[in-house]
Amino acid sequence: MSEVLTGIGVCAGIAAGPLLRIAAAPALPAPVPVTDAAAEYTRAEAALAEVVAELGRRADRATDDTVAEVLRAEALMAGDEELRDGVRELIDDGHDAPHAIDGAFATFREAFAAAGGYLAERVADLDDLRDRAVAVLLGLPMPGVPAPGHPYVLAARDLAPADTADLDPEQVIGLVTEVGGPTSHTAILARALGLPAVVACSGALAVPDGTIVLLDGSSGQVRVGVDEAEARAAADAAAQVAAAASGSTGPGQTSDGYGVKLLANVGSAKNVPAADEAHAEGVGLFRTELLFLDRAQEPALDEQIAAYRDVFTAMAGRRVVIRTLDAGADKPLPFLNQDGEPNPALGVRGLRVARQRPDVLTTQLAAIAAARSQTGADVWVMAPMVSTLAEATDFATAVYDAGLPKAGVMIEVPAAALRAADLLKVVDFLSIGTNDLSQYTFAADRMCGDLADLLDPWQPALLQLIGVCGEAGRAVGKPVGVCGEAASDPLLAPVLVGLGVTSLSMSPRAIGPVRAALAARTEAECRRLAASAVAAPDAASARKLAV
Amino acid sequence: MPTRTVTVGSSSGLHARPAKIFVEAAAKAPVKVTIRSGDRKPVPAKSMLSVLALGAKQGTEVILEAEGDGADEALDSLAELLAKDLDADV
Numbered sequence: 210m211s212e213v214l215t216g217i218g219v220c221a222g223i224a225a226g227p228l229l230r231i232a233a234a235p236a237l238p239a240p241v242p243v244t245d246a247a248a249e250y251t252r253a254e255a256a257l258a259e260v261v262a263e264l265g266r267r268a269d270r271a272t273d274d275t276v277a278e279v280l281r282a283e284a285l286m287a288g289d290e291e292l293r294d295g296v297r298e299l300i301d302d303g304h305d306a307p308h309a310i311d312g313a314f315a316t317f318r319e320a321f322a323a324a325g326g327y328l329a330e331r332v333a334d335l336d337d338l339r340d341r342a343v344a345v346l347l348g349l350p351m352p353g354v355p356a357p358g359h360p361y362v363l364a365a366r367d368l369a370p371a372d373t374a375d376l377d378p379e380q381v382i383g384l385v386t387e388v389g390g391p392t393s394h395t396a397i398l399a400r401a402l403g404l405p406a407v408v409a410c411s412g413a414l415a416v417p418d419g420t421i422v423l424l425d426g427s428s429g430q431v432r433v434g435v436d437e438a439e440a441r442a443a444a445d446a447a448a449q450v451a452a453a454a455s456g457s458t459g460p461g462q463t464s465d466g467y468g469v470k471l472l473a474n475v476g477s478a479k480n481v482p483a484a485d486e487a488h489a490e491g492v493g494l495f496r497t498e499l500l501f502l503d504r505a506q507e508p509a510l511d512e513q514i515a516a517y518r519d520v521f522t523a524m525a526g527r528r529v530v531i532r533t534l535d536a537g538a539d540k541p542l543p544f545l546n547q548d549g550e551p552n553p554a555l556g557v558r559g560l561r562v563a564r565q566r567p568d569v570l571t572t573q574l575a576a577i578a579a580a581r582s583q584t585g586a587d588v589w590v591m592a593p594m595v596s597t598l599a600e601a602t603d604f605a606t607a608v609y610d611a612g613l614p615k616a617g618v619m620i621e622v623p624a625a626a627l628r629a630a631d632l633l634k635v636v637d638f639l640s641i642g643t644n645d646l647s648q649y650t651f652a653a654d655r656m657c658g659d660l661a662d663l664l665d666p667w668q669p670a671l672l673q674l675i676g677v678c679g680e681a682g683r684a685v686g687k688p689v690g691v692c693g694e695a696a697s698d699p700l701l702a703p704v705l706v707g708l709g710v711t712s713l714s715m716s717p718r719a720i721g722p723v724r725a726a727l728a729a730r731t732e733a734e735c736r737r738l739a740a741s742a743v744a745a746p747d748a749a750s751a752r753k754l755a756v
Numbered sequence: 757m758p759t760r761t762v763t764v765g766s767s768s769g770l771h772a773r774p775a776k777i778f779v780e781a782a783a784k785a786p787v788k789v790t791i792r793s794g795d796r797k798p799v800p801a802k803s804m805l806s807v808l809a810l811g812a813k814q815g816t817e818v819i820l821e822a823e824g825d826g827a828d829e830a831l832d833s834l835a836e837l838l839a840k841d842l843d844a845d846v
Contacts, residue, residue, distance in 0.1 A: 282776045285804040292805055317805045324811035327771050331808065 211423075211434045216385065216410025217661055218429035219396035221699050221722060223447030224362050224383025224405040225440035228422045228433075230414055231365040232350040234340040241305050253296050253306035256345040260338060261288040263351060270356075270377055287338045292317070307343045314339040356380060362422050364413045368395045378402050383424045385413045385431055390661030391644075391694060399426075400697055403718040407431055409661040427700055428756060457724045458488045461713070463706065467732035470712035471720050472528065474692060478519035483717040488724075491528035491587070493640070493714020494692040495520055497573070498535055498542075506544050507569055513576035514583075521586035528587045530640060530690070530714070532619065533573055535559050535593040545569075554654065559594025559621075560604060574611035581613065589615035591640055595632070596622045602635045619692075621645035626674040629681035629689075639678055641710070643693025647671055666695035667748040672708065676743055679709020690714060699726035700755045706732070707739025758827045760820045760835040766842045769813035774842035779804045781837055785830040789822040801834065814841075 243249045261284045268280035286292075295313030296306075304312060318335050321328040341351045354363060354376060362383040363376075381404065389395045389408035399406035405426030407413075416422065416433050421440050423432040435443075461471035472493030473484035477500075484492065500508050500516050508516075521529055536542045537550075537558025545566065550556035563570040574590065581588040592604045595618040608616035617638035620626050626646065629639060643666055644655060650671055653660040675691070682689035690712035691705050697719030703726060705713065713723060730738075738755060745751035766774035782789050782801035790798035791807060793816060799806035801820065812818055818838065820831050 278773060278776070282772060282804070285776060285779060286808075289803050289805045291800060291803040317809055320809035320811075324809065326811075327769070328808060328811055 211432045214385075214410050214412045214416075214431040214433060216407040216413070216429045216431065217391060217665055218406070218426045219391050219408050219694075220384075220399035220404060220406040220697075221427040222383075222403070222405030222451065223443055224424045224426070225435070225444040225447075226382055226421065227359075227361045227419045228364050228385070228413075228416050229355045229357065229361045229418050230416075231354055231363060231368070232344070232352050234336075234352045235344045235347055235349050237307055237311055237343060238347065240308055243300065243303055243305050246300050249306050249309075250297055250300050252346065253300065253310055253342075254293060256306065256310070256342045257287055257293065257296075259345045260284075260341045260351070263341070263356075267356065283334060283338060286334070287342070307346050310342045310346070311339055354381070362424055364416065365395075366414060367393065368398065376402070378404065383407075383426070385410050385422075385424060387411055387413050388659070388661075390655065390657070390664045391647075391666060393661075396694065400694065400716045400719060427698075428752070451722070457721050457728070459724075460490055461724050461727055463703075463727055463730055463732045463735060465731040465733075467706075467735075469702075469706050469710070469727055470528070470690075471724055472530070472690070472692075472712055472714035473717045473720065474714050475520060477516065478523050480717070481520065481523040487717040487720040489717060489720055491530075492520065492524055493528075493530050493690055493696075493712055495529055495531040496535070497532060501534055501536065501542050501544075504542065504544055507572070510572055510576050510579075513573060514579045517577055517580035518583055521580050521584035521588060525585040526587075528589060530589045530591055530617070530638075530692075531577055533560070533570060533590065533592050534562065536562055537594075554648065559619075560592040560600060561594055563604075570607060571611075574607055574613065578611045578613050588613065589617055589638065591617040591619055591638070593619045593642070594621055594645075595619060596624045598628060598631045598635065601625075601632045605636050620674075620678055621649065623650050623674060626677050629678040630684065633681050633685050633687050638688040638690065639682060640690040640692050640714075641675055641678055643671065643675070643691060643695035646674060646693070650674060662748070665748040666693070666698065666701060667742070667751040669743055669745050669747070669751055672704065672739070672743045672751065675705065675710065676708040676739065679705075682711065683709045688712060697723065699723050700752065702726050703730045703735040704739050704742050704751075704755060707735035707737070708743075757821055757823050758831055760831045762818055762820065762835045762838045764812045764814055764816045764818060765839045767814050768843050769816070770807060770810060770818070770838070775804065775807050777842050778834070778837055779807055781834060785822070785834065786826045787822045787824040787830050789820055789830060789834060791818055791820055793818045 264280050264284035268277045271277040292313050296309045299309035299312045314335050321332050344351045360382045363381045364385050366387045367389045384399050384406040386395050386408045395408055407429050421435050423435045423443050461469040470490050472491050473489035474494040475492050476496045590608050590613050595601050601618045605616040615637045617636050619640050619642045621642040647664045648655045651663040653663040678689050688711045691710050692714040696713040697715035699722040702723045741754050742751040764770050789801040791801045792798040793810045793812055822831055
């Protein structure tokens with residue numbers, strides 16, 4: 210008998226296999242008196258050796274050199290002879306193995322913390338090594354992502370970037386988390402790796418390790434306790450669908466030939482090969498924040514020209530929609546001194562930064578223009594966080610003044626969506642950022658997992674606002690794109706097209722399945738589906754229409 | 757006792773990758789090498805945790821010491837390693 214858990218599907222696909230939970234750090238047990246110090250030391254030494262061996266295995270497996278190097282450095286720390294001497298002394302003083310290991314790490318922990326800076330940040334590494342050794346002593350799984358050596362579905366409360374640095378896609382075939390939302394780290398990671406994933410799925414951590422589950426990243430359902438034959442059949446069927454989708458090529462279009470541009474989201478020229486592999490027709494969102502992060506001063510004109518030119522050159526002959534600096538809120542930049550805003554998501558972010566620092570935008574537009582003139586890409590420029598016609602007008606003027614041919618604005622604020630027709634009088638195109646448009650439409654923080662249901666891209670109110678933009682575009686024949694994560698959902702793509710969206714930009718991995726989904730519908734079907742989804746009473750009903 | 761005084765050359769200091777390279781080299785030396793900074797207690801150069809705990813930054817002066825056969829050769833090659841910018845050496 211199988212049971213069904215329901216969460217929010219954030220990356221389409223089917224995963225079937227045993228579920229394993231990410232293990233929590235073990236608590237230190239109550240101290241016990243030591244009768245045989247030599248045996249106790251052997252136990253402690255063996256635990257440390259197992260930690261070293263496990264880090265070595267992870268390093269061997271890591272495909273990223275930096276990750277492998279970090280893991281080997283950690284192995285050196287866990288195998289340190291001074292540490293072992295410390296453990297031995299503490300055991301000789303009458304401490305048991307777990308407390309001796311804790312105490313020996315604590316000595317170095319203090320030295321690291323006192324040194325400050327880089328070393329103080331490494332305190333977390335020491336704590337992690339201690340937790341690993343203590344877990345071995347207690348016969349518990351080591352904290353972190355399991356590496357059982359076979360494919361499995363990973364379950365966690367939520368995943369942090371540190372948990373997933375060396376996530377092995379050969380072993381982890383799907384993700385399910387108890388909290389998190391469509392824009393959480395788990396969701397972003399899943400889409401980057403193309404892993405079927407369900408978030409905000411309560412009950413996932415109550416499933417015993419090893420139970421076979423069947424996870425559907427589209428419907429958000431996780432069936433628990435399916436039998437192995439059924440799981441294998443489902444996995445095989447999913448693999449065939451995925452193979453067909455990833456093999457699809459050519460421009461995006463519906464079955465009756467209505468063209469929809471399928472574009473890639475990129476952060477730098479490094480992402481371009483993946484976009485090419487997915488047969489992206491161009492770049493629908495070139496994020497320029499990467500260049501500005503962690504900087505005490507804005508990057509100089511020449512440095513910006515070089516970074517933009519790299520992407521434009523790689524995309525020669527194709528469309529590249531570049532977004533001007535989207536700073537603020539979750540991406541604060543030191544050189545803009547934005548500290549102290551009581552509510553950064555509602556503060557000076559995106560294009561609003563130009564109110565205080567117009568020079569940053571002017572320099573960036575000059576760099577984009579210079580880079581464009583040196584390459585053959587079809588460069589379009591858009592601004593984030595635009596709310597009013599006046600902002601759109603000022604931005605478009607600045608873009609044309611810089612000698613750039615196409616100016617557009619992002620639709621992330623409901624005020625802008627409602628006035629889409631006005632905005633299209635002064636700009637050449639719109640691009641809808643569904644993540645922020647959800648957040649601002651529902652007054653629900655993107656980082657707040659408890660409100661994940663409100664941030665569901667199938668919410669009819671969100672679809673309605675997208676429809677307002679689509680209609681405005683159709684009326685004047687100007688492009689309206691979606692570059693939020695919603696564009697990567699193969700079920701939602703036909704709905705967006707039916708609402709009037711003319712291009713979809715997403716992580717390169719998502720392009721194949723979206724292309725296949727569009728090819729399965731006529732344009733008229735997309736329009737009918739869109740009308741019913743907007744009319745649906747809630748997100749779940751809207752999604753059911755498309756399944 | 758053979759001694760070498762060296763200024764740390766790695767731009768990130770004796771941390772992360774440079775520390776790993778240095779510690780691995782010290783572990784291969786035929787003699788026991790110690791390292792200290794200022795008037796603090798010397799620590800084994802092949803102990804990753806102790807070397808990290810020195811908190812040596814680029815420009816910090818450290819003192820290497822060793823005794824026995826091959827001590828001079830071992831100190832020379834370790835001193836050379838410390839003086840280089842190991843972050844740049846990819």
